[in-house]
Amino acid sequence: MALQENGSEKKFSFALVKNFLHQLRHLFVNSKALFFMGALAASYIIVEFSVFSTMMDYYEESVMVEDLGRSAILRNLQDGLSSLLFIFVSLISEAYTGPVTMISICAAASIEGLMLIWISAYSESSGALYAAILFLTIGKSGQTLLDSFLENKVEEIFEAREKIEIKDGSTEKQNELDLIRIILTNTWLLAPLAVGYVVIVFTDFFNQDYDIIFRNSAVLMGGCYLLFLFGSTKYRHEQVCDESNLGKILRICKAACGRRESDYPASENGYYWKGNVRTNLCYVYGKGVRLKPRVPRLFRWLDKAAILVPDVSLDTQERDGKVCSVKEVREVKNLVPMNYLCFSFFAYSLLVATGNTFFVAQASSMTTTNGYDISKLFLIEVAAEKVSRFICFLIMVGLRSMRTTHSTSKTFVVTTSIIRIGFGMVCAVICCFVARKVELHRLSWILNQTKELKIAALYPQFILLGMTEALVEGGLKKLFHAHVAKSMWSFVDSYIELVNGIGKLLLIPLVLMFRGSWFKKTIDTSHLDRFYLMLGILNAALLLVCGYYSFRYTYKETSPEDAAQPDQEDEENPEGHVEEEENQVEANVEEQEDHLGHFEEEDQVEENV
Structure with missing residues (x-):
């Protein structure tokens, strides 16, 4: 048995060296x-x-x-x-x-x-x-x-x-x-x-x-x-890219500043998802729904860049830079x-x-x-x-x-x-x-x-x-x-x-x-x-x-329990595995369940007041 293990180790080492060369x-x-x-x-x-x-x-x-x-x-x-x-x-x-x-x-x-x-x-x-x-x-x-x-x-x-x-x-x-x-x-x-x-x-x-x-x-x-x-x-x-990262950041900040006086939507349907999966990407704060990840109060207004403008077509809003997708807003918020x-x-x-x-x-x-x-x-x-x-x-x-x-x-x-x-x-x-x-x-x-x-x-x-x-x-x-x-x-x-x-x-x-x-x-x-x-x-x-x-x-x-949840769902529902893989990049389910616990405590205090 020991000889077989030594032989397999030598074979693995030889294959590794050969592949390296x-x-x-x-x-x-x-x-x-x-x-x-x-x-x-x-x-x-x-x-x-x-x-x-x-x-x-x-x-x-x-x-x-x-x-x-x-x-x-x-x-x-x-x-x-x-x-x-x-x-x-x-x-x-x-x-x-x-x-x-x-x-x-x-x-x-x-x-x-x-x-x-x-x-x-x-x-x-x-x-x-x-x-x-x-x-x-x-x-x-x-x-x-x-x-x-x-x-x-x-x-x-x-x-x-x-x-x-x-x-x-x-x-x-x-x-x-x-x-x-x-x-x-x-x-x-x-x-x-x-x-x-x-x-x-x-x-x-x-x-x-x-x-x-x-x-x-x-x-x-x-x-x-x-x-x-x-x-x-x-x-x-x-x-070259169609848009640089700095250009994306400035575009989202400009759109959010233009909608700064707008109210937050009462449901997630008020955001521009652009076909993205809406799995566990929002949280309720006050009278409105916000986008995850949670960020300090100074940058929470970035969510307003993804709020839809009523009575205006989506093509017009995108062309005029008045709305950005949820995916883009979340990518910029991750930098905060x-x-x-x-x-x-x-x-x-x-x-x-x-x-x-x-x-x-x-x-x-x-x-x-x-x-x-x-x-x-x-x-x-x-x-x-x-x-x-x-x-x-x-x-x-x-x-x-x-x-x-x-x-x-x-x-x-x-x-x-x-x-x-x-x-x-x-x-x-x-x-x-x-x-x-x-x-x-x-x-x-x-x-x-x-x-x-x-x-x-x-x-x-x-x-x-x-x-x-x-x-x-x-x-x-x-x-x-x-x-x-x-x-x-x-x-x-x-x-x-x-x-x-x-x-x-x-x-x-x-x-x-x-x-x-x-x-x-x-x-x-x-x-x-x-x-x-x-x-x-x-x-x-x-x-x-x-x-x-x-x-x-x-x-x-990201807590271990949150990240392990998709694997458990795969065991219970293996037929949905392929669909979940296709939407993994867009949904980013594992990403940032609770970004800042400290600000969550502040939110609770404000709600009680």
Whole structure:
């Protein structure tokens, strides 16, 4: 019996390896277009490590800035605007131009910015510097768009192979194919990072003065940009959506504002369902019927966008934008709790902004190699982030295999995402206190001149920063996918950039507020230890806020009993299984039974009054 089990395990392992090799061969055979896109992605990563990571140090050394607070303001203004600009770039590419056109425009702006900052480095021209900051801000917004486009192309290659293959229909086989697909996709997406790592570490290409670094970066990215344009004939024909997610949100808000004085209908028939199933998607509040999910009072008026206008034909109402379908309104309402939740992460985003500014300023006071050691610090941070993501992936695979049948897939994803975010914010608190301790040692070394503090002292805080980004952003992405309708999933990158952009811009008024006490002209006369202490306390406080909000509201959004109900109905009525599957996407029965328990209690109080 044992011999049979060992034989079956060997057979399974051999089949898994064989399938993996076949998928890998198929990917390489069909990866001609991926090579051109990967070249531009690799150049973006090299510029990220060699230029963007050292901008704070360059601002401090430049005679045009030469001030810690002013350098931090310029750096965060550049990063914050780049994050917010990405939202508009992604929406324009989604609805109007397609990703290839926007990527080309952003890459051209990056090259122009690198050339201008090269001019400012050797001519000390402030006008060239500020123009370079503007172009680099525009160009940086295309990096995330390129990464998403490259990922979509890799997935398209696997989807094309699955269509021509004969499936055996077994769940075990399908899970095996999904696992291989995830591994190969992420491995291919790591290829540009590996190329950037080799160029930075094993060559002297960027171990030079800043003007030479900027010149080499411009030449390298220009060459990769030409490769991208050369291969664009293979992937330029991109279909655009009829309407972007932002356009849908604005259309629904406009329709709801136009009907704001209208009364809520007395029954669900007063809403425009547009053929959708009406199963458990309404609740009674006061004298009217509202649409689920329940949202805070500030956004409940969105339901009025789906209220039918009496004595007017449906075609006329839709053409004039006076009514929207229930499905569209519910999709937009699903974004509301995630927007509320993002405000509890502004302390985390402050830490990310601090990593690009004051962490670099600390390294500048310990190194004399013109930013090369700073680039290695960011390589360590990215390595810690990728390793943390891989460990989370392994843990999720193990937990999913041990998951009980009483826990639905959506509940499992929500729970693990909240726990992952919590661990990430704990790492953020630890990172702040470790950075404070290093800063106190550095100030003590400057005061006493007793022992040299090496740049290796900064390794722990950069590793913790990478772990924090992997845990928080990875958890946020999974939580976003669990709460928001699939048609809005393309908005997840914009949501992450919004969270980061808020913190980068909020750091500017903090610097101005404490400029005379905590932030002075140089880092040696400043008190970054006090700022790190405040940042650690703020992250700890918002960790409690995020935990309270997540477990009280978000976790209750889908209970295991509600999600298990369709399976029980299938056992009792198997003939209705096919019909239920056809309407599952439209009805979304499992979705958000009771969105915010806290607001339900408020509703009951108001009704009693």
